[in-house]
Amino acid sequence: MPSKTLMILFVLLSSFYISGNADDALRARNDAIIVRALERIDDHDLEGDVHAMAALNRHLDRVVGTQEYLTLVKKFKLAGREDELLGMIRKSNSDNLKTQAAELLLSKPNGKTYLSNLLRSEDSVTAKNSCRILGILGNDASRTLLLQTITNTQISFEVRQQAIVGLAKNGVGQNSVLKLAMEQTLPADMRLLAGGMLARSNDVKIQERAKRLLPQPQMKDSAPLPPIDQLASLKGNIGAGKELFEGKATCSNCHIVNQLGKNVGPDLSEIGSKLSRDAMYQAILDPSAGISQNYENFSVRTLDGQVISGLKVSETDQVIVIRTADAVDRRIPKTEVDVVKKSDKSIMPENLHHSFDQKGLIDLVEYMTSLTKS
Numbered sequence: 001m002p003s004k005t006l007m008i009l010f011v012l013l014s015s016f017y018i019s020g021n022a023d024d025a026l027r028a029r030n031d032a033i034i035v036r037a038l039e040r041i042d043d044h045d046l047e048g049d050v051h052a053m054a055a056l057n058r059h060l061d062r063v064v065g066t067q068e069y070l071t072l073v074k075k076f077k078l079a080g081r082e083d084e085l086l087g088m089i090r091k092s093n094s095d096n097l098k099t100q101a102a103e104l105l106l107s108k109p110n111g112k113t114y115l116s117n118l119l120r121s122e123d124s125v126t127a128k129n130s131c132r133i134l135g136i137l138g139n140d141a142s143r144t145l146l147l148q149t150i151t152n153t154q155i156s157f158e159v160r161q162q163a164i165v166g167l168a169k170n171g172v173g174q175n176s177v178l179k180l181a182m183e184q185t186l187p188a189d190m191r192l193l194a195g196g197m198l199a200r201s202n203d204v205k206i207q208e209r210a211k212r213l214l215p216q217p218q219m220k221d222s223a224p225l226p227p228i229d230q231l232a233s234l235k236g237n238i239g240a241g242k243e244l245f246e247g248k249a250t251c252s253n254c255h256i257v258n259q260l261g262k263n264v265g266p267d268l269s270e271i272g273s274k275l276s277r278d279a280m281y282q283a284i285l286d287p288s289a290g291i292s293q294n295y296e297n298f299s300v301r302t303l304d305g306q307v308i309s310g311l312k313v314s315e316t317d318q319v320i321v322i323r324t325a326d327a328v329d330r331r332i333p334k335t336e337v338d339v340v341k342k343s344d345k346s347i348m349p350e351n352l353h354h355s356f357d358q359k360g361l362i363d364l365v366e367y368m369t370s371l372t373k374s
């Protein structure tokens with residue numbers, strides 16, 4: 001829309017407010033029209049246009065907490081919305097929105113202070129959840145905050161623990177934890193946890209350095225597994241397998257079964273009709289062996305050095321969308337992309353069975369075998 005037409009539109013719509021007799025619904029609709037128009041022009045001097053700015057602000061007040069809100073605050077680089085962004089990080093029920101709100105807040109001059117206070121919150125559920133979101137975000141600013149958290153022993157153990165888990169989500173974060181270990185500034189009560197997390201890195205170099213520098217927890221069951229054909233002849237317990245699947249084994253973080261779980265990997269509701277027991281073991285113990293085309297794992301490095309890994313959900317000339325292992329869709333503008341690489345490793349971790357024992361593994365496969373077409 002040409003700017004002139006837009007200006008006329010502003011004048012017309014603004015007159016409603018000046019005359020002061022617009023009812024709320026009408027005003028809301030007019031504000032929305034102005035905002036849609038503003039979105040389409042790049043060169044409008046918003047600062048100098050009091051009416052447009054007022055309409056935008058009123059509109060934002062109405063859509064706080066939504067994707068639209070975040071898109072607008074980001075696009076128009078609006079200041080003074082920190083408390084609302086913080087509120088979204090705390091209260092939104094979507095990790096997707098939470099992560100975007102954290103990214104946006106951290107891009108603001110005083111954003112780090114806001115988040116840093118959140119991490120020190122008395123309410124440990126809030127503090128832990130914020131660490132989790134910063135881990136998913138995984139950029140420089142979020143990493144700095146997480147590192148400050150784990151080295152501050154005033155903060156409770158469980159919050160710092162979540163900060164380690166967050167940092168361990170990607171290679172850059174893992175290396176920053178190793179650096180603390182090397183400089184001997186990693187607090188003593190974090191060493192075992194960090195050792196265990198980093199020993200499960202996808203990066204062999206990090207695994208080795210972690211094993212050298214940090215204590216290693218005993219594996220649940222360090223006994224070597226029998227060969228797959230032998231495992232496949234054993235019977236397990238369906239109920240125990242289901243419990244593991246939805247709980248400690250974290251399978252539900254990525255797979256849906258009968259509408260329950262998250263949509264990262266394939267829906268496994270009928271997996272028992274598709275795979276033999278042997279193939280189930282193979283899929284769990286060596287997920288990278290046969291990755292189907294729809295589930296290839298990509299990593300995108302941005303110009304500012306952030307690495308985002310996961311499934312490529314979509315790609316256009318403008319934007320690439322990566323679904324991370326946390327089932328959060330990250331939208332990365334093409335203008336910010338440095339390199340896109342396809343990984344030969346599955347996004348499904350290859351050492352999941354280290355968090356349970358051999359019996360657990362057999363129970364899991366028994367459960368999956370029971371998931372057949374009804």
Ligand code: HEC
Binds near residue numbers: 251
């Ligand atoms: C981080 C996400 C993630 C987690 C956690 C995860 N998976 Fe997967 N899984 C995937 C993806 C992605 C695929 C498809 C690509 C591949 O095969 O690697 C997959 C594939 C599979 C397949 C093969 C499906 C087929 O149609 O061939 C099975 C079986 C499976 N997963 C079982 C499990 C079990 C059991 C667990 C828990 C112990 C688990 N997964 C945990 C992401 C995950």
